[in-house]
Amino acid sequence: MKFEIPSNLKVKRIVFDADERSNDIAIDKLHYVCHIINRLMLRLDDDMRYNGSDYKYGVPLNSRALRKALGRRYRDTIDVLIEHGIIETNDVFEVGKTSKQYRFTEQYRYSSTKYVAPKTNKYREFSIPQGAVKIDASTFYDVRLVKRVQKMFVGLTIDVIAANSWVDKYYEEQRQVIISAKNKKAIQRKLKELVIKCNGYRESIRKVHVKEASFVQDAFGHRLHTPLTRLKKELRQFVRYDGMPLVEIDIANSQLFFMIPLLQWKMYHPQAGGGEKNTFKHRIWIGEDQRETYRNTIMWCKEVEMQYSKGLQEISFVSDACKGIVYERVAQYLSASGYFKNEEAKEEKRAHVKKYLLKLIFASPTKNYSMYNASIGAIWDAFKACYPEIGKLVILIKGVDYKAISRLLQRIESYCIIGSVCKIVNDKNADIPLFTLHDCIVTTDNYVETVEKELLGIITELIGFTPTVKRKVWNVKKTQFTMLKNYIDRISNLIRKRAA
DNA sequence: CTTCGCACATATCTGATCGG
DNA sequence: CCGATCAGATATGTGCGAAG
Numbered sequence: 001m002k003f004e005i006p007s008n009l010k011v012k013r014i015v016f017d018a019d020e021r022s023n024d025i026a027i028d029k030l031h032y033v034c035h036i037i038n039r040l041m042l043r044l045d046d047d048m049r050y051n052g053s054d055y056k057y058g059v060p061l062n063s064r065a066l067r068k069a070l071g072r073r074y075r076d077t078i079d080v081l082i083e084h085g086i087i088e089t090n091d092v093f094e095v096g097k098t099s100k101q102y103r104f105t106e107q108y109r110y111s112s113t114k115y116v117a118p119k120t121n122k123y124r125e126f127s128i129p130q131g132a133v134k135i136d137a138s139t140f141y142d143v144r145l146v147k148r149v150q151k152m153f154v155g156l157t158i159d160v161i162a163a164n165s166w167v168d169k170y171y172e173e174q175r176q177v178i179i180s181a182k183n184k185k186a187i188q189r190k191l192k193e194l195v196i197k198c199n200g201y202r203e204s205i206r207k208v209h210v211k212e213a214s215f216v217q218d219a220f221g222h223r224l225h226t227p228l229t230r231l232k233k234e235l236r237q238f239v240r241y242d243g244m245p246l247v248e249i250d251i252a253n254s255q256l257f258f259m260i261p262l263l264q265w266k267m268y269h270p271q272a273g274g275g276e277k278n279t280f281k282h283r284i285w286i287g288e289d290q291r292e293t294y295r296n297t298i299m300w301c302k303e304v305e306m307q308y309s310k311g312l313q314e315i316s317f318v319s320d321a322c323k324g325i326v327y328e329r330v331a332q333y334l335s336a337s338g339y340f341k342n343e344e345a346k347e348e349k350r351a352h353v354k355k356y357l358l359k360l361i362f363a364s365p366t367k368n369y370s371m372y373n374a375s376i377g378a379i380w381d382a383f384k385a386c387y388p389e390i391g392k393l394v395i396l397i398k399g400v401d402y403k404a405i406s407r408l409l410q411r412i413e414s415y416c417i418i419g420s421v422c423k424i425v426n427d428k429n430a431d432i433p434l435f436t437l438h439d440c441i442v443t444t445d446n447y448v449e450t451v452e453k454e455l456l457g458i459i460t461e462l463i464g465f466t467p468t469v470k471r472k473v474w475n476v477k478k479t480q481f482t483m484l485k486n487y488i489d490r491i492s493n494l495i496r497k498r499a500a
Numbered sequence: 501c502t503t504c505g506c507a508c509a510t511a512t513c514t515g516a517t518c519g520g
Numbered sequence: 521c522c523g524a525t526c527a528g529a530t531a532t533g534t535g536c537g538a539a540g
Contacts, residue, residue, distance in 0.1 A: 516527095
């Protein structure tokens with residue numbers, strides 16, 4: 001929505017001039033009042049009548065409505081407009097009949113209209129709301145499917161006692177670390193943060209336990225956020241489905257694997273697929289046609305395609321992403337060039353590359369994690385040296401809009417995982433428990449084979465290439481003895497408290 | 501109807517976490 | 521880089537009664 005105000009009206013100076021009331025004089029509020037008067041004035045001749053009495057002076061503005069729109073000290077906004085000779089009022093109201101009437105002064109009354117964009121969210125009535133879209137209102141995916149996923153959470157249980165005692169233990173460990181520091185002020189602050197952090201963990205446990213958490217699908221990446229996605233990794237071991245342990249089917253270097261479609265120039269033509277709705281391409285792109293915006297990107301994709309006439313699998317990035325060894329390859333390259341000073345383990349090197357490479361790919365060109373950063377930049381250079389085609393592609397897409405990559409990848413991911421795999425598996429057999437953690441699917445042991453087979457088949461069909469998947473069982477790592485001991489300690493504490 | 505103040509409710513901000 | 525969530529502080533909004 002845009003404010004419609006007289007074209008010769010300048011409101012900015014009022015905000016500067018505003019004396020002690022300056023806190024309540026906001027530019028949006030001034031524009032809002034002018035907008036309302038302007039709009040109502042246009043309708044004055046037609047229907048601004050009440051009980052036959054004439055409103056010709058101006059337009060009636062109800063003080064309750066004004067207060068609702070402008071806040072408690074709305075009077076200041078009106079007064080300041082009057083003081084500056086922009087509007088005037090007849091100062092007449094009749095109880096039960098009419099409110100005070102307002103109109104523009106002569107200077108502005110007959111002016112043409114100009115449009116001004118609101119500065120704050122409150123006055124942007126028709127803009128897309130920030131943040132989450134509630135499932136009920138969402139049309140991105142089959143709502144019935146999401147409801148079914150929600151239903152599966154009924155069977156999901158968490159060992160509350162064990163999980164909470166894990167948090168207790170974690171708290172105690174972290175507390176010891178914090179209080180061993182020297183800076184007293186820092187200790188106080190960190191302890192406060194730790195309490196908040198642990199309360200958050202406990203809350204996430206409770207949310208899984210009572211199943212009251214929200215299930216939302218965000219409007220940007222179309223990901224599905226559930227109680228599980230917000231659960232700390234270490235606490236997943238305490239989750240069971242109908243008493244059975246759960247198994248996670250994870251796609252190796254998923255974000256990079258999902259980059260493969262971006263190398264295919266046809267992806268940038270949502271209409272080129274024959275116009276059918278609800279296809280991969282339609283789901284991923286927001287705009288109608290990206291051909292113009294991504295002209296340079298498309299040209300590069302075509303060039304790459306010419307170069308690899310036998311198929312994209314010839315590109316080392318594509319084959320490595322399918323094998324799930326991109327991070328390892330980059331780590332290896334860095335190792336050879338003497339990036340790692342100490343003799344780190346292979347796992348550590350991979351984790352290091354993964355942590356920074358994703359940040360580099362998604363980062364704002366002007367902020368931290370820039371490709372030109374001295375130490376981290378080396379990781380980007382290594383990536384570019386290993387995979388020149390995809391390196392250039394990332395730079396080209398980021399040249400259009402640096403936020404596009406993260407959004408596109410999340411959409412591709414969620415369309416594949418939730419929109420396709422979960423939907424098809426659930427349609428075939430509604431008994432299979434399915435939970436998603438963005439790029440991975442969680443199910444029980446007896447269905448792993450089935451789900452994994454479907455996942456590989458469906459993603460291969462969508463992307464054109466087969467990813468590597470990894471399985472991880474969510475089982476309790478601690479011995480039974482420690483758990484039992486924790487349990488006994490907890491209970492005896494409770495009994496002691498009761499007795500006291 | 502307008503205006504005001506009080507008390508309580510809701511929204512927003514800050515700085516942290518989780519996930520990729 | 522993107523998303524959601526949490527706690528706690530603070531700012532803003534709302535309902536209501538009373539008076540003008």
